[in-house]
Amino acid sequence: MLTQAPKGTHDILPDEIDKWIFVEQKFAQICRRFGYREIRLPVFEHTELFQRGVGDTTDIVQKEMYTFEDKGGRSLTLRPEGTAGVVRSYIEHGMASLPQPTKLFYNITAYRYEKMQKGRFREFHQLGVELFGAADASADAEVISLLVLFFDSLKIKNLTLNLNSIGCPECRAAYNQKLKDFLADKIGNMCETCKERIDRNPMRILDCKDEGCRQHLKEAPVLLDHICDDCRVHFEKVTQKLQEIGIHHEIDRGIVRGLDYYNRTVFEFVSRNIGSQGTVCGGGRYDGLIETCGGAPTPGIGFAIGVERLLLEMESQGIGIPAQPGPVIYLGSIGEKAEKLCERLAWELRSEGITCIKDIMGRSVKAQMKYADKLGARYALIIGDNEVESNKASLKDMKTGEFKDISLDTLIDRLVKIRETD
RNA sequence: GUGGGUAUAGCUCAGUUGGUUAGAGCGCCAGGUUGUGGCCCUGGAGGCCAUGGGUUCAACUCCCAUUACUCACCCCA
Numbered sequence A: 001m002l003t004q005a006p007k008g009t010h011d012i013l014p015d016e017i018d019k020w021i022f023v024e025q026k027f028a029q030i031c032r033r034f035g036y037r038e039i040r041l042p043v044f045e046h047t048e049l050f051q052r053g054v055g056d057t058t059d060i061v062q063k064e065m066y067t068f069e070d071k072g073g074r075s076l077t078l079r080p081e082g083t084a085g086v087v088r089s090y091i092e093h094g095m096a097s098l099p100q101p102t103k104l105f106y107n108i109t110a111y112r113y114e115k116m117q118k119g120r121f122r123e124f125h126q127l128g129v130e131l132f133g134a135a136d137a138s139a140d141a142e143v144i145s146l147l148v149l150f151f152d153s154l155k156i157k158n159l160t161l162n163l164n165s166i167g168c169p170e171c172r173a174a175y176n177q178k179l180k181d182f183l184a185d186k187i188g189n190m191c192e193t194c195k196e197r198i199d200r201n202p203m204r205i206l207d208c209k210d211e212g213c214r215q216h217l218k219e220a221p222v223l224l225d226h227i228c229d230d231c232r233v234h235f236e237k238v239t240q241k242l243q244e245i246g247i248h249h250e251i252d253r254g255i256v257r258g259l260d261y262y263n264r265t266v267f268e269f270v271s272r273n274i275g276s277q278g279t280v281c282g283g284g285r286y287d288g289l290i291e292t293c294g295g296a297p298t299p300g301i302g303f304a305i306g307v308e309r310l311l312l313e314m315e316s317q318g319i320g321i322p323a324q325p326g327p328v329i330y331l332g333s334i335g336e337k338a339e340k341l342c343e344r345l346a347w348e349l350r351s352e353g354i355t356c357i358k359d360i361m362g363r364s365v366k367a368q369m370k371y372a373d374k375l376g377a378r379y380a381l382i383i384g385d386n387e388v389e390s391n392k393a394s395l396k397d398m399k400t401g402e403f404k405d406i407s408l409d410t411l412i413d414r415l416v417k418i419r420e421t422d
Numbered sequence B: 001g002u003g004g005g006u007a008u009a010g011c012u013c014a015g016u017u018g019g020u021u022a023g024a025g026c027g028c029c030a031g032g033u034u035g036u037g038g039c040c041c042u043g044g045a046g047g048c049c050a051u052g053g054g055u056u057c058a059a060c061u062c063c064c065a066u067u068a069c070u071c072a073c074c075c076c077a
Helices: A014-033 A047-053 A059-063 A083-092 A137-153 A169-183 A192-200 A202-207 A211-217 A229-244 A307-316 A336-351 A365-375 A385-390 A408-421
Strands: A044-046 A066-069 A075-078 A102-111 A123-132 A160-165 A263-270 A279-285 A300-306 A329-333 A356-358 A379-383 A392-397 A403-407
Touching: A014 A102, A014 A123, A014 A137, A014 A307, A044 A047, A044 A083, A047 A059, A047 A075, A047 A083, A083 A102, A083 A123, A083 A300, A123 A137, A123 A307, A137 A229, A137 A263, A137 A279, A137 A300, A160 A229, A169 A202, A202 A211, A229 A263, A279 A307, A300 A307, A329 A336, A329 A365, A336 A356, A336 A379, A336 A385, A336 A408, A365 A379, A379 A385, A379 A408, A385 A392, A392 A408, A403 A408
Parallel strands: A329 A356, A329 A379
Antiparallel strands: A044 A075, A066 A075, A102 A123, A123 A300, A160 A263, A263 A279, A279 A300, A379 A392, A392 A403
């Protein structure tokens, strides 16, 4: 227990950190290219924010939140997702009076008390974007195009973009009623999950995988056919714009994001290679959310990418990242005088910005060379009494195995030059 | 929340129908004459065999429970 990370969490070890940094930097780069600026927020917020924002009836709020009371008696919750916090910050800091629209991106951990499986954790990482103030379908299309560009930049192929419109609160309520009416005489013969869903979230029934249920659903009314004119026009504009920039997508009438705040456009990027939790990215429009959270009526749209899933997908596609270079030089020493000299040299090298590893174990030359090799050092230099005496040493090129005699006075200049040309 | 699978060294795994000092490969450390890595050879360290019960003369091995890991349902990123 003591030596085990809590269930659903995982360490990101030095061997894998480069992949994370690579992905995070790529994301930030693409976001900035679209005019987004980074925002960093607290890991926990007032519980009420999520109850209101994410929605009281959602699974997330009902059974998945890490909620606790602090010593001042406040109820706080580890964020289960990113949007609510960003919305809170947007309102709190009056970002509505910034030049509009407001474009923000973030890189966060999120927390949900879930049973874990492949691609699903209790602490997980999300890269996300929120765009406030733009109601037009152009915003939807641009946000999606950002994602496409991001995935392209990582060389990820074959993610399916699924798109749907779940209408506005008014047309959705009307549709739900139609769906219930349609199912009224069939629900008795359908599976248990569907029976539960009919009251809680009737639309999810359309997503049921049970063969029997599917039969009953063949003639079911489709939400897209029943959304109001405004919503339909909006959706048509989104798909049309995607087509114009050549972004392939599929209409998936089954997509219903699990968070209450979504309206109109919802979308996800799905993989088939990474297990049953294949949604690498989920997002959508949330035009009512800012108002719900106490701000002025403001349209919004955003998405979140599951970084663990993204990395799984990259791995399944065999996508590597550029290797990080090892240290420029290893400074080995024999004896106390030499060690002292190395200390000074190492200090100077590092001050010049050169990555330098020196012996601090007092090991044999052979052991030191082995170590230098394992570190991937580009050069190695062993200093003993002779070198201290003559102020010269033999610089070994670890790739070719060749030696070059050099004066220690010129070592730094030499390495600086090598670094510039390498 | 509901199911299935798994649990032996840092990692990947052996371990006979229950039988006494628990093994390999990789990794780690040290050597293979004087002060130079990769290949090879030798040696060493490192396991309460997940934990707690039970059966038995005897349990890593069989049974039960717990915990953890894992996959799926559900839900979602």
